[in-house]
Amino acid sequence: MKIALINPNIVSQKVDLSGSGIPYMPIGLAYLAGYLREQGHDVNVIDAFGEAYDRVRSDGPYYIQGLTPEEIFNRIPSGIQVICFYAHLTVIHNSLLEIIRFIKKRLPECPAVVLENINKVNSYSLRQVYSDFFKAGADYVVLGYLEKRTQRLLDAILKNGPADKHDGVITRNNHDSFMPPHDFSKAVNLDELPFPAWDLFPLNNYWKLGYAHGPLTTEKYLPVLSSRGCAYNCGFCIIPEVCDRKWKGRSAQNLVDEITFFGRKYGVTEFHFEDVNPTLNKERTKEFCQLLIERNIRITWKLAQGTKLESLDSDTVDLMARAGCNYVSMSPESGSQRVLKLMDKPVNLEHAVNIFSSMKQKGIYTQACFVLGYPGENDADLRETARLVRKLAKTGVDEVGLFIITPMPGSKIYGQFLDKFQKLNQLTFTPKWRKDYKKVSAFRKSMYIQYVLIKMLYHPIRMLGYIRSLLTKRFRTKVEMTIFRKLKVAWLAHSSRMA
Known part of the structure; x- marks a missing residue:
């Protein structure tokens, strides 16, 4: 079949510095493209962002980067039989x-088929919002692991068969009785999937941006998805619903093979891991590092989206550093054990401090992420979080991310906020619609100021290094890169208006 895969625009909230506007390379779509091509389909990718990253239009409180709907339509090849749309982020x-x-x-x-993204915490569960897509004209929504499920749907469409007989497929005509995805409980071998079909995407344009999700240190990079899902049940996260609390990882050998393949093909030496919990299997992490060291594969790699800090110890950190890891994001989430219990997230805060300290000693740059404004959190809890942030600043954590909680569709807290916001694109980490936004935002600003002052006092040389990284555009942290990104998008928006 002749298929079009559409990656939509990047949308950023103008006042948001946290999660919107980040140019995630659509790795889930690239995996699907590779798999469908292997099955014999004629796959055509239209990357609405990547093909026109330098064109920015204003839409009220948002910037939209990339092609217009008309331009996307004009790029659809003649004779196309199915069009798939990637619903990769809530914003x-x-x-x-549209x-x-x-x-x-x-x-x-x-x-028209809409595809779910199960690999981002700021994405959304489509089983919660599928009616919106059907009202817009979509015919099918595909949930969970996309590769084999989309292939079965295409077979059904080609043969005029009943698509609603397949698990994880919601149809316009029978959406009240769809079967949830089943593959999370089965032995899915991720090593059997072909590598992402990056040759179908405008990689050079992504590299011309000069920024990414993880801090970009070289001119080229590629994302890596070493696993899918997560075994934990955090109340603010969509992953427990979209992946049924199941975690599946690729083998260390398969990961090294992919890195070697793309390194040779594109000359890439920097890789950003974009799975939500890449180090859950400690032995796999160690084997991956050992293979890189034994084969003398000289790359740098970063855990850009985060990982469970309890899965790491000092020996593993040492091995990671020797294997080329130079950035790790981890999420203590709160300094209050009471709030962590409300979140249903087990965190050993003492271990967190020790791991961050160990990474600093080994030369790995680190980010500590926190959630503010979780339902049930009080002022005493915030003070405990503030104490932990200050302690980590003294320890040498390179940056902190303070995210005001927003209820992504599919998270356990989503139902508590349904009557609070008007549109799903308001669900960013700068949720100005929250009644307590000013209070929580003021706390966030205060914590950022305290963090910077403590860093300047205890780690002045490191702070000067961040400034140098910003000026040279060889970023060591996300903060430096975010400053550059916001300035560049604003300039592109101005240039687009003047054109």
């Missing part, structure tokens, strides 16, 4: 609906 929801409406109005007979 792009309204923009994606694209679907525009295309379906002009190609009403072409089946």
